[in-house]
Amino acid sequence: MSGPFRRFPFNGDLDASEQTVPSARPLVQDDVPEAEADDSELLRCQPSALFLLDQAGMLMRIGGNWQGVTGLLPEHVLGRPLHQFLKLPLGSHPRGLYAESGVCEEASIGRGGLSRRVRIVWQRGETWVAGSLEQPGPAAREAYERSEKLRRAEEALEQTIACLGTTLDPVQGQHVMRMTSYATRLGEIYGLDAAGLRSVRWGAALHDVGKARVPQDILNKRGPLSADEFDVVVQHPVWGAEILEKLEFLPDAARQAVLHHHERWDGQGYPAGLVEERIPISARIVMIADVFDALTSDRSYKDAWTPEAAGEFLLRESGRAFDPELVQLFLERVLDLGYLDQDAGNETDS
Ligand SMILES: [Fe+2]
Numbered sequence: 001m002s003g004p005f006r007r008f009p010f011n012g013d014l015d016a017s018e019q020t021v022p023s024a025r026p027l028v029q030d031d032v033p034e035a036e037a038d039d040s041e042l043l044r045c046q047p048s049a050l051f052l053l054d055q056a057g058m059l060m061r062i063g064g065n066w067q068g069v070t071g072l073l074p075e076h077v078l079g080r081p082l083h084q085f086l087k088l089p090l091g092s093h094p095r096g097l098y099a100e101s102g103v104c105e106e107a108s109i110g111r112g113g114l115s116r117r118v119r120i121v122w123q124r125g126e127t128w129v130a131g132s133l134e135q136p137g138p139a140a141r142e143a144y145e146r147s148e149k150l151r152r153a154e155e156a157l158e159q160t161i162a163c164l165g166t167t168l169d170p171v172q173g174q175h176v177m178r179m180t181s182y183a184t185r186l187g188e189i190y191g192l193d194a195a196g197l198r199s200v201r202w203g204a205a206l207h208d209v210g211k212a213r214v215p216q217d218i219l220n221k222r223g224p225l226s227a228d229e230f231d232v233v234v235q236h237p238v239w240g241a242e243i244l245e246k247l248e249f250l251p252d253a254a255r256q257a258v259l260h261h262h263e264r265w266d267g268q269g270y271p272a273g274l275v276e277e278r279i280p281i282s283a284r285i286v287m288i289a290d291v292f293d294a295l296t297s298d299r300s301y302k303d304a305w306t307p308e309a310a311g312e313f314l315l316r317e318s319g320r321a322f323d324p325e326l327v328q329l330f331l332e333r334v335l336d337l338g339y340l341d342q343d344a345g346n347e348t349d350s
């Protein structure tokens, strides 16, 4: 074997004194014979952090650019178990470094919050484990940083949308948060993919943004609306979709949920009078969540209904206002009120 590792003592021939903690030392020493000095110099110049563990996993010797790669001082680590500083992904356990040899791109080394991502390569001998730690390559690091940035941007977007949907007033804010959670759960159970679920979540959060254009005295009016006032209120889905048109990143299905969340299964809803499956699925889901939460909440003009009473209302309107399949899934799987549907069936049978 040639090169810098030619005399690297990885062949298990360390003597007893080298394997005990008091004599644990960096791989590079100043008192090496002249013949070995060149190799020592080469080892010292290794861009990786080199290490040698004993059978118990204790760090016996370290070298190369140990401190540069790990950020850990030799005197703080020698004689201590490597696993105190090194974390491998869960999937690599239980064998970890006790496998014959291995490469792990996702390890991290350090203490507390100061850990660094490293790539670890190791080889096990009879009485030792030797290996090296490297900083991930620029491509891997850039990809990781890019994905982190994207994740943070998506989180910020979610928060912004949730915030935007809850700005009308505190009561509306609570309603939006609850019905968004009902709608998301129903969308999951229906089997929407990640993009579909995001549209439902965002559509639910933003479903009534158009009410910002409805005058407050109409919005807060106790008692029935006049025909003119009603004509104003029914514009809110269209106004909502108009407001959101400027947000280019918003998926079309989210905007459709806002525009069509007052359509009815029988075509008697607004603004377009769409029928059955012509109503986008995001809107059909948002509508059920919206109505259920409105019924089960206190409003200025009514007390909260019980979940059972609201569930019975959804059943009565199933196939008229609401998509029957979604009503069934909502009652059975989201609310755990499937027995309401069975009771209704029994009544019909008798
Ligand atoms: Fe609405």
Ligand SMILES: [Fe+2]
Pocket: 175, 207, 208, 290, 294
């Ligand atoms: Fe609503």
